Structure formats: C-alpha cells, structure tokens
Amino acid sequence: MKRVTVPVIRPFALTAWLFFCSVMALQAQVTWFPIGPFGGDVRSFAADPRDPQHLYMGTATGWIYASLDGGSTWKRVSQIAQRDDLVIDHIVLDVKDPRRLLVGAFTDEPNRAGGLWISDDAGATWYAQAQMHGQSIRAFARSSSNPDELVAGTLRGVFRSMDDGIHWQQISPEDSTEIHEVESIAIDPLDANVIYAGTWHLPWKTTDGGLHWVNIKKGIIDDSDVFSIIVDPKQPKVVYASACSGIYKSIDAAGEFKKIQGIPSTARRTRKLTQDPRHLDTVYAGTTEGLYRTIDAGEHWSRLTGPDLIVNDVYVDPANPDHVLLATDRAGVLVSDNAGESFRTANAGFSARQVASYAVDPHNPAHLFVGVVNDKETGGVFVSRDGGARWQQQSSGLAGRDVFSLTAAPSGVVLAGTNHGIFRLQDDVWADTGEIHSSGSARAVSAKIVPKADHAHPKPATTAKASVATRFDGRVHTLVANDRAIYAGTSSGLLRGDAFGGSWSPVSSLGIDDVYFVSSQSPLLAAADLKELRLSTNEGEAWKTVPLPNQITQIAAMSLDDQNTLWVGGREGLFHSSNLGASWEQVPNLQLSDVDAVYFDAGSNRVLVTTAQSTFVFAVQLPSYKVTYWNTGWKLRFARPVGDHLLAATLYDGMVIQPRMVDSAVGPTVVKDNPSSMSSAATVSTTAVKSAAKP
Numbered sequence: 001m002k003r004v005t006v007p008v009i010r011p012f013a014l015t016a017w018l019f020f021c022s023v024m025a026l027q028a029q030v031t032w033f034p035i036g037p038f039g040g041d042v043r044s045f046a047a048d049p050r051d052p053q054h055l056y057m058g059t060a061t062g063w064i065y066a067s068l069d070g071g072s073t074w075k076r077v078s079q080i081a082q083r084d085d086l087v088i089d090h091i092v093l094d095v096k097d098p099r100r101l102l103v104g105a106f107t108d109e110p111n112r113a114g115g116l117w118i119s120d121d122a123g124a125t126w127y128a129q130a131q132m133h134g135q136s137i138r139a140f141a142r143s144s145s146n147p148d149e150l151v152a153g154t155l156r157g158v159f160r161s162m163d164d165g166i167h168w169q170q171i172s173p174e175d176s177t178e179i180h181e182v183e184s185i186a187i188d189p190l191d192a193n194v195i196y197a198g199t200w201h202l203p204w205k206t207t208d209g210g211l212h213w214v215n216i217k218k219g220i221i222d223d224s225d226v227f228s229i230i231v232d233p234k235q236p237k238v239v240y241a242s243a244c245s246g247i248y249k250s251i252d253a254a255g256e257f258k259k260i261q262g263i264p265s266t267a268r269r270t271r272k273l274t275q276d277p278r279h280l281d282t283v284y285a286g287t288t289e290g291l292y293r294t295i296d297a298g299e300h301w302s303r304l305t306g307p308d309l310i311v312n313d314v315y316v317d318p319a320n321p322d323h324v325l326l327a328t329d330r331a332g333v334l335v336s337d338n339a340g341e342s343f344r345t346a347n348a349g350f351s352a353r354q355v356a357s358y359a360v361d362p363h364n365p366a367h368l369f370v371g372v373v374n375d376k377e378t379g380g381v382f383v384s385r386d387g388g389a390r391w392q393q394q395s396s397g398l399a400g401r402d403v404f405s406l407t408a409a410p411s412g413v414v415l416a417g418t419n420h421g422i423f424r425l426q427d428d429v430w431a432d433t434g435e436i437h438s439s440g441s442a443r444a445v446s447a448k449i450v451p452k453a454d455h456a457h458p459k460p461a462t463t464a465k466a467s468v469a470t471r472f473d474g475r476v477h478t479l480v481a482n483d484r485a486i487y488a489g490t491s492s493g494l495l496r497g498d499a500f501g502g503s504w505s506p507v508s509s510l511g512i513d514d515v516y517f518v519s520s521q522s523p524l525l526a527a528a529d530l531k532e533l534r535l536s537t538n539e540g541e542a543w544k545t546v547p548l549p550n551q552i553t554q555i556a557a558m559s560l561d562d563q564n565t566l567w568v569g570g571r572e573g574l575f576h577s578s579n580l581g582a583s584w585e586q587v588p589n590l591q592l593s594d595v596d597a598v599y600f601d602a603g604s605n606r607v608l609v610t611t612a613q614s615t616f617v618f619a620v621q622l623p624s625y626k627v628t629y630w631n632t633g634w635k636l637r638f639a640r641p642v643g644d645h646l647l648a649a650t651l652y653d654g655m656v657i658q659p660r661m662v663d664s665a666v667g668p669t670v671v672k673d674n675p676s677s678m679s680s681a682a683t684v685s686t687t688a689v690k691s692a693a694k695p
Contacts, residue, residue, distance in 0.1 A: 031633025040352025171210025198226025417476025
C-alpha cells in the first residue's frame with residue numbers, strides 16, 4: 001500500500017482536519033502540471049455555435065484543448081483514447097447541444113488507422129463510434145440545412161450519418177477505384193443531398209445523397225490532391241477548391257473550375273480555405289508557405305505571413321471577423337485582431353514540444369535550459385530563469401537545428417549538441433564551436449567532419465603529422481561536463497573539449513564509432529553505444545570493456561554515481577554494479593521494464609529513473625536503495641531535480657512540474673498557480689512498487 005509523506009501541520013480545528021483529509025484524497029488524483037515551453041503543432045479549431053469565444057483545438061497528439069477567451073489562453077480538456085498518435089483535424093459541435101462534440105481523427109503511416117469519437121460532456125469523456133472504428137478520417141462536415149446530417153471522408157470512401165453520428169453508412173461505391181483517400185468534404189448549404197468530396201487524385205460530386213457520383217475535374221490539372229472545398233453560404237453555385245496544383249474557383253456548382261491566379265506556384269499545399277462569414281468575398285488560404293488572403297473573391301491575393309509558416313486551419317470569428325486564428329505546425333496558435341494584417345502568438349497553456357535535452361546552471365539552480373526537436377526555427381533552446389515557471393526561446397544562431405543534448409559547465413559555458421554540430425552560447429547567440437584538432441588520422445576526419453580551410457596560414461606541405469583543423473557537423477547525442485573537460489558523445493565517436501567547450505579533439509582510444517551515452521565521475525569516465533559499455537579510470541587515456549548484465553540486449557540509459565557505481569537501463573530493466581561491471585544486480589523488488597533514462601541526482605544522493613510508455617518517476621535513494629515513486633500522469637522522457645521539486649520532460653507535451661502540499665490557514669492545499677514552488681513525494685514499499693511499475 002502506498003504511504004504518502006506530507007509536511008508537518010500545525011494543530012487546527014476538527015473542521016480544518018476534515019478539509020485536510022479531503023485535500024489529501026484530491027492529491028492522490030492530481031497529475032503533474034504542464035509548464036511549457038508553449039507552442040507546437042496545432043491541427044484544427046472548432047467554435048461553440050452559441051459562443052464564438054468558446055473554442056476547441058485539436059492537436060497531432062490526441063489532445064483536445066479549450067479556450068473561453070477567443071483563443072488567447074488554452075486549457076487541456078482530454079486526450080482521445082489516451083493515444084499520442086491521433087491527428088485531430090476535425091472537431092464538430094452539435095448546434096442543438098454544444099456540449100456534444102464529435103472528433104474525426106487519423107494516425108500517420110504505417111497503420112493509417114483512426115476513428116470517430118463522441119463526447120456528450122464538452123470533451124471530458126469520450127466513447128468510440130463502433131461503425132467508424134479503425135477508419136482514417138481525413139474530412140468531416142455537418143450540414144447547415146439538416147444539422148443531423150454528418151459526412152466523413154476516409155481512406156475507404158465517403159460515409160454519412162443522418163442521426164447526428166449514431167449510425168453511419170458508406171455512400172460512395174465500395175468498389176470504386178477513384179472515390180477513396182477522401183481528404184475534403186463540403187455540403188451544399190441549401191441542399192443536404194449535394195455533397196462534394198476531394199480525393200488524393202481529383203474531386204467528385206453527388207446530387208442525390210451518394211446514389212450517383214460524377215467527377216468534377218473540368219478545369220483542374222489532372223492528378224491534383226484536393227485538400228479543401230468550400231461552398232459559398234449565400235451563393236451555393238460558387239465553389240472554391242484547393243489542390244497541390246493551386247486554388248480553383250467555380251461559379252456553376254463545379255461544372256467547370258478556373259485556376260485562381262496570384263498565389264505562387266511554389267505554395268502547392270493549400271491545406272485550408274476559409275471564407276469570412278460576414279464578407280464573403282474575403283477568403284483565407286492556409287498553405288504550407290504561409291497565409292494568403294483575397295478580398296475580391298479570388299481576383300487578387302496577398303500573403304499575410306512569412307513563407308516558412310505551415311497553416312493547418314483558419315478560424316474567423318463570426319461576431320468579429322477581424323479576429324482571426326491560425327493553427328500552425330510548430331508555431332502553435334497565432335491570433336490577429338486586424339483581419340490578418342499582423343499576428344501574435346497565443347499559446348498560453350498549450351504545449352506540444354518534444355523536449356529532448358535539459359541543463360541547469362550550476363551557479364544558479366533556477367536558471368534552466370531545455371532543447372527541443374522537430375520544431376525548426378520555432379524550437380531549438382528555451383530558457384527559464386525562474387525554475388521552469390516561464391520559458392523564453394533562445395535559439396538565435398541555431399538555424400532551426402534539433403537540440404539533442406545540453407550542458408551547463410562549471411566554467412559557466414552553456415553548450416548545445418545538435419543534429420549538425422556543437423554550439424556555444426555567447427551573448428545570447430549560439431556560435432558553432434565544433435572545431436576539432438587532430439593528427440589528421442582518417443578515423444578522426446569522417447564524412448561528418450568537414451576540413452576547415454585556412455588560407456591565411458597554410459600549413460607546410462612537409463608537416464605530415466601537423467594538427468588538422470576540422471569542423472564537426474555530425475549529431476551530438478550527449479554532452480557531459482566536469483571541472484576540467486567537456487565530453488561529447490557523437491555520431492563520429494567521443495570528443496573531448498576543454499572546460500570552455502573549445503579545442504575539441506577525438507578520443508580515439510575509446511574505439512566506439514557512435515557514442516550515445518557518456519557519464520563522468522572524475523577520474524572515472526564511462527561511454528557506450530547501444531551494445532557496448534567501456535570504462536576509463538584515467539579520464540579517457542585508456543579503456544576497458546565492461547561486461548553488460550546478461551539480460552540486457554540493448555543499452556537505453558547509462559549513468560555513474562559518486563560512489564563509482566555503474567547504472568544501466570534497457571528494455572529488460574534497471575541494473576547497477578558497484579564493482580565496475582564485474583557483477584550486476586537489480587534494486588530489490590523493483591521490477592521495471594523499458595528503462596529509457598537514468599540520472600544521478602547528486603544533491604539528493606539518489607538515482608532518478610523513467611521508463612518508456614510509463615507515467616512514473618522512480619527515485620532510488622542511496623545507499624539504502626529505498627524507492628520513492630511519483631505517478632505524473634504523463635508519459636515521460638526523463639526527470640530532473642529543481643530545488644525541492646522535480647521537473648519531467650514528456651514525450652510530446654513539453655515539461656511538467658510536480659505538485660506540492662503546502663501549509664495554509666485551514667490546512668494543506670494543492671498549489672496549482674505557482675509552479676515554481678511545487679513539490680511532493682509518495683514513499684512506497686518495494687512490494688507495492690513492483691506491481692505499480694509494470695507497464
């Protein structure tokens with residue numbers, strides 16, 4: 001049974017004690033709180049038909065968010081099916097009951113699954129619609145003339161429900177060789193039997209609810225993926241369609257299309273077309289190269305954002321058309337109050353960042369750095385100067401590189417290891433510092449280490465073994481600093497730099513080509529790839545191979561503690577050796593699997609452990625091996641200490657922070673609004689941990 005450790009509370013009245021008990025019950029259910037860095041991929045918007053300030057947002061990780069202030073701030077509502085791979089491109093609200101939500105979702109390759117989920121309580125809980133189970137839903141629309149009619153486009157074809165999503169029937173021919181991979185759907189606003197369907201090839205139309213279909217490709221370049229179709233609500237014969245070949249317009253209900261000029265041919269992917277509900281000649285086009293707008297029904301277009309912005313959805317407030325929201329890749333939510341003339345970010349409360357690395361200033365524990373991947377220019381490095389309460393991007397000079405490793409050295413230097421080189425933070429700008437000096441051996445100058453020309457000081461041709469200056473351009477898996485040196489585990493072996501991150505040289509004595517893990521407790525130095533672990537007792541001058549635990553098939557995590565104990569984690573569990581690998585043991589009764597991060601927390605003399613696809617953080621106290629664990633409520637990459645509490649990096653949702661019980665006038669309360677001061681712990685018996693830790 002779990003035993004909860006709480007702070008000592010001053011005596012108070014019986015009523016306060018009852019309040020304390022109720023709060024303690026609540027604490028057992030409280031998950032850790034997300035704190036950013038804010039931003040990430042946003043896929044879709046939907047508005048409450050009775051309140052345009054009440055918005056819902058769909059993400060690429062299965063999460064639904066909500067806003068009550070027109071998209072200025074966001075709050076997590078729920079995660080569909082507890083899945084991280086669901087792309088929510090469509091949220092549809094019931095006009096009769098806005099608490100009823102329907103979500104069409106899909107997963108990316110290879111399985112291309114998905115489905116339809118329904119909520120009757122504003123997104124708090126969801127259930128799957130059985131007939132659409134496994135369907136990769138790429139398009140979804142509700143009829144404005146018959147609100148009970150819903151139409152969905154999937155990879156199999158077109159499906160329709162006439163009872164608000166309760167039952168579904170395929171209305172496109174099941175054996176059709178053309179009407180499948182349906183990416184867009186539109187319904188005539190006056191006649192619900194008129195349905196348009198855009199496929200990965202060309203668009204189609206039915207005028208009798210799906211009994212018969214005709215191809216509407218006249219005027220459209222052949223083999224055009226049709227991403228979005230909209231029908232003018234006042235003049236249904238006016239139809240717009242976007243494709244990889246451009247934007248098209250028809251004035252005769254898709255009898256013939258004409259290509260609209262004005263958008264450069266490079267903006268091939270127009271993912272979303274949206275009409276201003278009050279000014280129908282104004283149409284927004286969200287493309288993979290920014291946002292475009294026409295104010296004269298397509299005669300002329302202008303780009304309102306930079307070309308590096310990928311726009312997935314556009315929301316125009318029907319009560320205030322100047323209020324425009326963009327759902328973007330990487331940049332999150334952008335909002336405009338002047339019909340798109342300018343935008344600002346509106347990501348408070350929303351984080352979909354993939355944090356891959358972390359560092360803390362050894363001279364200021366509240367000064368934190370995190371590195372993210374897959375966010376290009378909107379990612380890189382984020383810094384917090386208040387223990388993680390607030391984050392600010394600090395990526396100038398990284399040029400959109402992914403940041404896989406970070407270290408803040410005792411010398412005060414901060415380094416970032418990227419997918420292309422090593423960078424040092426200087427005057428708030430990251431500068432390439434990966435210049436390597438070697439004897440010119442073939443192994444040191446690999447395909448990922450580029451020779452640096454020195455025209456001002458050419459080297460004499462007679463100096464065969466002179467030092468060769470090269471620039472490292474490979475991937476940096478890990479960075480580790482101590483008082484005298486900084487080590488980089490890279491795709492081209494182990495590199496050693498001085499205490500300031502300069503004068504790098506290859507540690508060729510190691511003999512491992514792709515170093516994923518490095519740990520240092522001077523003079524001990526450990527380095528490993530996925531299959532082999534080596535140890536040096538003289539800071540890398542000489543190495544010996546350490547036999548791995550017999551159970552380990554692949555290393556996923558490695559660390560050294562200050563008692564020279566080696567820790568190794570993998571799919572088969574967590575192991576430690578107090579005799580430099582001569583023998584290995586597991587923590588008594590702590591049966592873990594899929595260990596993916598191990599970190600020695602010197603300040604608290606403990607080892608922090610996380611496991612893949614698990615929501616737990618485990619702490620092994622040294623030397624007693626007493627185990628403490630926390631259920632964070634989030635699938636994690638790693639956990640780190642900050643002051644008297646913990647931070648953890650989630651798989652896809654940025655950083656989360658540990659809640660804490662605090663003293664108050666009436667007893668302990670759960671602090672939610674001051675994340676910089678949160679902490680808690682739940683101490684458990686090792687028997688309880690064994691069952692709780694199983695995936």
